[in-house]
Amino acid sequence: MLPYATLQEAETAFGRSLTCAETLWFNYTANKSDYSLYCHAIPLLFLPSILVPLFYVLIELLFPIASYKIQPKIKISLYDNFKCYLVVTRTFVLIVAPTLLISYPSIKVRLI
Incomplete structure (x- = not known):
């Protein structure tokens, strides 16, 4: 599981806006288990x-x-x-x- 619940939390943690690829990966993996x-x-x-x-x-x-x-x-x-x-x-x-x-x-x- 990702340590961030929302895109805004991830952007705040990185100190920048996420790239398109990072956003796609975040949306794809947000609700998936570590095993999957x-x-x-x-x-x-x-x-x-x-x-x-x-x-x-x-x-x-x-x-x-x-x-x-x-x-x-x-x-x-x-x-x-x-x-x-x-x-x-x-x-x-x-x-x-x-x-x-x-x-x-x-x-x-x-x-x-």
């Missing part, structure tokens, strides 16, 4: 773990980057890349996300 805000960490961790490998695979398919690789003679097929991607994504969904959700009480104790 903590759950926002899962998509923030999940999106990069999905997008970065796809970006790498696309670059490897479209451009010849073999000369910049540590092992340039090793060529991994698209199928093997996709299989690895699915394993990593499944691991995140089945292990990392539930661990984050379950570990919230211990993290909250540490932050207090």
Whole structure:
């Protein structure tokens, strides 16, 4: 929960008016619990773990980057890349996300 009940209290505490992004975030989070805000960490961790490998695979398919690789003679097929991607994504969904959700009480104790 936010320590400020209204926008005016937040502006007074900061000593300035809030920016548009800060106002939107305040309105979005004003009535949400700490746990629901903590759950926002899962998509923030999940999106990069999905997008970065796809970006790498696309670059490897479209451009010849073999000369910049540590092992340039090793060529991994698209199928093997996709299989690895699915394993990593499944691991995140089945292990990392539930661990984050379950570990919230211990993290909250540490932050207090």
